[in-house]
Structure formats: structure tokens, C-alpha cells
Amino acid sequence: MNPLDSGPHGRSKSNRIADVRATTVTVPLRAPLRHAAGAHWGRFVRTIVEIETEGGVVGLGEMGGGGQSAQATIESLKPKLLGHDVFDTTALWFKILNPTAALYDNRTQVHAALEFACLDAAGQVLEIPVYDLLGGKMRDRVPFASYLFFRYPNEKTGEGEVRTVEQLVSCARDLKREHGFSSHKLKAGVFPPDYELECFTALAEAFPEDNLRIDPNASYSVRDAIRVGRAIAGFRNDYYEDPTWGMNGLRQVRKFVNLPIATNTVVTNLEQLSANVRDPAVDVVLLDTTFWGGIRPVLKAAGVCETFQLGIGVHSSGELGIQLATMLHFGAALPSLEFAADAHYHQLTDDIIEGGLMPYRDGSIAVPDGPGLGVRLDRERVAKYARLYEELGGYPYDRDPGRPGWYARVPNEHWADPSDDSVPKLSEGSR
Numbered sequence: 001m002n003p004l005d006s007g008p009h010g011r012s013k014s015n016r017i018a019d020v021r022a023t024t025v026t027v028p029l030r031a032p033l034r035h036a037a038g039a040h041w042g043r044f045v046r047t048i049v050e051i052e053t054e055g056g057v058v059g060l061g062e063m064g065g066g067g068q069s070a071q072a073t074i075e076s077l078k079p080k081l082l083g084h085d086v087f088d089t090t091a092l093w094f095k096i097l098n099p100t101a102a103l104y105d106n107r108t109q110v111h112a113a114l115e116f117a118c119l120d121a122a123g124q125v126l127e128i129p130v131y132d133l134l135g136g137k138m139r140d141r142v143p144f145a146s147y148l149f150f151r152y153p154n155e156k157t158g159e160g161e162v163r164t165v166e167q168l169v170s171c172a173r174d175l176k177r178e179h180g181f182s183s184h185k186l187k188a189g190v191f192p193p194d195y196e197l198e199c200f201t202a203l204a205e206a207f208p209e210d211n212l213r214i215d216p217n218a219s220y221s222v223r224d225a226i227r228v229g230r231a232i233a234g235f236r237n238d239y240y241e242d243p244t245w246g247m248n249g250l251r252q253v254r255k256f257v258n259l260p261i262a263t264n265t266v267v268t269n270l271e272q273l274s275a276n277v278r279d280p281a282v283d284v285v286l287l288d289t290t291f292w293g294g295i296r297p298v299l300k301a302a303g304v305c306e307t308f309q310l311g312i313g314v315h316s317s318g319e320l321g322i323q324l325a326t327m328l329h330f331g332a333a334l335p336s337l338e339f340a341a342d343a344h345y346h347q348l349t350d351d352i353i354e355g356g357l358m359p360y361r362d363g364s365i366a367v368p369d370g371p372g373l374g375v376r377l378d379r380e381r382v383a384k385y386a387r388l389y390e391e392l393g394g395y396p397y398d399r400d401p402g403r404p405g406w407y408a409r410v411p412n413e414h415w416a417d418p419s420d421d422s423v424p425k426l427s428e429g430s431r
Helices: 068-076 089-096 108-126 165-179 193-206 222-232 247-256 270-278 295-307 321-333 379-392
Strands: 017-028 033-035 038-040 043-053 058-064 141-143 183-187 211-215 237-241 261-263 284-287 311-314 364-366
Touching (some): 017 379, 033 183, 043 068, 165 183, 183 193, 193 222, 237 284, 311 321
Parallel strands (some): 237 261
Antiparallel strands (some): 033 038, 043 058, 141 364
């Protein structure tokens, strides 16, 4: 019998949600990653969401953070979810993200995880990949950038530090050799703008045929953002990502810098996108399946961007294999993909899906062709990393373990303290 032949709206009752489960895991990184707001303390903390239908199909979702609060949130939503048809993703949006209620309780990332799981389940019911639910596959592989971070050394091995210009270039060479990247992104906003400019210049010199991008995480002042932007304007840049904070700040930088401006911070919903269309601040919108609330919302946003000839990129908010699969299906369904996608994925030491980490080839990852998202949980790995989370707990994303008592500011001026030995001096470690 066709799985859609009976029940409400002509669909089988077996497609209704019978159970929802959440499991928090923590998976080690190669080394702690530093960013403008703090750091990833040597691991990612993620919550795996599973929905099970009355027909026994299990759909997978994923969201950032976790612990009792995330699991309690999922548990609190059960009355809204039990009995919901996995094909009714439009109704799911209003159940979880009612516009009025969202003012007081923003559940965007929770909705994203649930939507991932519903689409995964729907694809399994129909025995088709999620990209076919999105309109079909335009490419078999999605290219990625190297995504370079300043890093603390691995706590156990003492290896992996990226602090000096020499270490950064060496890390980029290693990643290019290992994974085949031909695009490189520097996560900046950690050190003084002039030092990060020196680092980025070194990358441009080391990889003259590769594409580049720098992302200060909105931490530079408008003045510094303009100065750095003008200095790098002659490089082979994809775009200049979030050099300063806010739409008006980005408008000022855009006015005085001859580079495409990109964002994942100030355009994260359709209302903000419409504001940018009416009064442009950015030229490239970096769409994140989690930040926007799911795969369908970013696909809708992509259609708006194409209509108004705005560039589109696939953004990373720090993923394991389930969310990476959502990025791959979204990237596969886009009519055009001008820029290599972002992913933290190569910074991980393992994954919680069957087969472990998805492999890169020539800087790209194959789009899964199996039903739904095309990935399944490795239950032993999930149990292992759930135990690790119970042992280590979470960590404060907005704190830096190497700078006790420090908090980020906008613009980020933590480097102004001359007693802070963690800040390199200009030309330190240069080639």
C-alpha cells in the first residue's frame, strides 16, 4: 500500500509522531578553537533529536548545546508533537515558532532539529533522499573551505596550536594536503586587526591560486574594518564576512571597501532579509540550516536572494554528521552554489553516525543518496559520547579558557591590554 494512501489529507496514520527523544553528546576536536566571543573548549556539545513515527520510522535531527535544558525543552514540546504528521512541516513551523510566542521563547534551533528529523522520516517513508523533497539534486558533491582557526594546543597531546603566522600557514597547508581544499577561510576577531591582517596576507601569499575569505565575527570597529578591507581588496577574496556589527555598520564598510560584504549575523530571517533588500548592507547572505530554523526556511530565503541577485553561501554553526547532511542536501538543491560552503567538520576527531566522519575528496563531500538524510546513528558512538558529556559537562561558549575573567566586547578590544601575554606582537612567528 502506498504510504500516503490513507488517513487525514490522504496520508497514512503511521506517519504520525509517536515519540520524541533527545540525547546530548560531546565529541572531541583536534584542538580548542578560538573565536571573537570566546572558544570551543576542545569539543563540540550537540543534542541529537530523534522522532519515531507510529510506523516505526526514526528521523534524526541535531542542534547546538545540550544537557538537561535542551532535553527538557524537547520534553516540554511533546504535547504539540505527538500525533503530528511528519509531512506537515508548514504546520510544524507555527506549532513551534508561533510569531507572538517566539518573542518570549525563541525556539528557532529547536524547530530546526525537529524539522530535520521530520524531513528525514518523510524521505524514509517515501524511500527518497531529502534533496528530492527540496526539488531535486543539482550537484553530487558540495565543496567546502578549509575554515582556519587560531587554536590552543590539544590538552592531552600538546599539539595543534595555531597562534603565529607560521603555524597558521602550516595548518592551512596540512588541511589542503589532507582534504584538497582550494578555498580558505580565516576565523578572525581573536587578535589585533593588524596582526590578523598579517596572517591573512601570509595566506594570500602562500595560496595565490586559491580563494580566500576572512571573518572577524563582527568584532572590528567600523574604522578598523574599513582599513583591513582596503588592505586586502587586491587578494582573491570570495567576500568580507561580518567585519563589524550591525546592518548600519556593514553599510558603512560596504560604502568604503571594494569587496562583497557577507553576513550570517544580521540577516538570519526573512524580515531581516527584506530590510537588506530595501536598504542593502550585505551582498552575500550566508544561510545556516540551524540559525534559520531548518532546511525549508533557508531554501525559501535562497529563492528571495536569487530573485534580488544577492549571493548565497552555506554557513556552518558547528556540526556533527546529521546537521552536515542537512547542509549537503541544501547545497545539492541550490540552483547555483558560487562559494565553497563552510564547515567545522574537519576539526572533529570523530562523528556519531555510521562509518564515522564523512570523507573529503578534492575539498568536497558527497551528498548522501540514501533515503531521508542518508545518515544513521552509530549507537555505540552515541553512547560513548553521551557518557563523555556526562563526565565533562558543557562549557561557556562566551569564555576563553586562556583568559580568565575576560568577556568579549563590540568592537572587540581585548587585545588593548598590554599585560595580556596571549596576544601576539606584530610579525611574531612570521616567515
